[in-house]
Amino acid sequence: MSLRRWLDRAHSVPGAPSVRGIGVTGREWTDIARDVAVAGGRLLSLWGSNTDAAGAAVYAAFLLDEGALIAELPISTGEQTTHYAGLESLFPAASRMQRALFDLHGLRSSDPDRRGWLHHDSEYEFLRVSGDGVHEIPVGPVHAGIIEPGHFRFSVVGEKVLKLEQRLGYTHKDIERRFTQLPILQGHRLAARVSGDSAVAFSWSYCQALEGMSECAVPPRAAWLRAAFLELERIANHLGDLGALGNDAGFAFGLAQFSRLKEQLLRATDHAFGERYLMNAVVPGGTRADIAPAAAVTLSECIGAVAREARVLHGIYEEHAGLRDRFMDAGRLATDLARQLGVLGLAGRASGQSLDLRIDCPCVPYGDLAPAKIVHEAGDVAARVAVRFDELQESCRLVGRILDALPPGPHLATIEAPAADSFGAGLIEGWRGPVFVALEAGPEGSIRRCHPHDPSWQNWPALEHAIIGNIVPDFPLINKSFNLSYSGHDL
């Protein structure tokens, strides 16, 4: 109930539907966070800024049933060692975001964990587990596969994992600063490369914020095409993961079949839109390319074939005793724990967290498309596989529907750079989970600040919990079942 007082005071933020903003004092900062936590809301993102032009501020975006709420806390920088109250006791995922915020902007929270996170210029103290027979296995940053870099420190007894501690930040490229060097009408290109497997989600989220700020009306055809892009991205990633998960459990047949399907899909995407991965498809005002009627038919046929074959493969995975044995009960993240940790997106939906922005906070055209929400309860690798299989079918259905019902008209509107000081937010349910972009315009078409947020921030800490009590050789499988982003997190 007490959330109402904040929502009544908040103003509407341009961009994604149902985003509101509110300026708060230091005391209100913790009050609003507590009220959100009590009401069952989630922390979506926490970030900050510290510039000569606009002063210093810390922001927290919360996800509520009513939409997103962004709290802005202005900070007076000076001699004090603590600048704002940390939210880690209410939202555990806040801790790493606060450490990153200090590395990037020099603003210190009250969080007792003061280890650097994105900056690696000092020695890192891992939490040590001691006891009879306990030893550590350090892994990374370079991993034994074709994957992104990060460090995992396992404390084990025999082959059983007592504790995993992650150290990330290896792909830190100072993306927030890089944004400020680009014209605001070009920022979508960088947004698409925050996490390459979520290029559509990030570039759409960025454009949503920008178009809201510029009061640009996106043509209906463009919105529908963007939804097709987003679902194609989801299908491609799910196909890749389902193959890799079979392979990690010793079923090479799965990798061969799913990677073949994925290749077919990428070629059809290339044929329809001119690129295999849609890195450049979403542009401010609409989409880069339209789709020719003949290409739409080809793409539709390809999607139909992918859905049919995936259904057969689903049956094979379900009946394979060896796969069931490896998937079931591995890396279990219980529903209550997922709730407490604020786990988002696909991993959350596999642990009973019923949140999908396409359904709960839909932007155009998802209100018309009415996707089914896929939720499983078990929270193990098998549940994360099941969510992927079900979402894959649903996304194939959505793409088919979009291609059938694509509204006529232009796919691109003209757009002007927004006025200086304007602020907007984008929020898109990418394949991994909610992708959030906070954008603030500077003078003459520049970017004053842009914060892109990947759901991996919330889900990486959950992986540390999911692995406890499992054996080390199951880690690759459990890790893959989450398939979190390093680059999207390391910024």
Place this chain on the structure above:
Amino acid sequence: MLKTLRKIGSIGIVTEPAPAADELLRVRAALSEKIRTILGRALCIRHVDAGSCNGCELEIHALNNPLYNIEALGIRFVASPRHADLLLVTGPVTTNMETALRRTYQAIPDPKLVVAIGDCGCTGGIFGEGGASRGRVANVIPVDVAVPGCPPAPRQILSGILTALSRAGRHS
């Protein structure tokens, strides 16, 4: 099991012919005949992501799918640099990955090859150079072949790998 076998039987072999080497991708003098003989066509690759967005990794993964079927060419990805002949590097090199990249390079036995993948690996790409990015791979370790693209398609990546292995002028 029957379903699995039926699927394997119905799909058959879908592997396509490999692309040719492309001398335009070469940035350093070609291998001597002697080194080429040592490496032969049984090439072991170690991949390092030195800070990429993960886009290039998706296309490198595709090399293992049945259509490109890189293992049929005698090329495979290995888990340790000590087993590798060729280092495949993606991304602008981040400050935080610079040491790891150098050490991985040093751990590969001589003679060794380096192929930089993607616009970021070639030039630093959209992330540029400065701040937390050291820019292109060649700023940190010697590079033999650089494959542009964002991300480059699997055939381009494969072409780059084959270029590193080929004699100069052979396909030009």
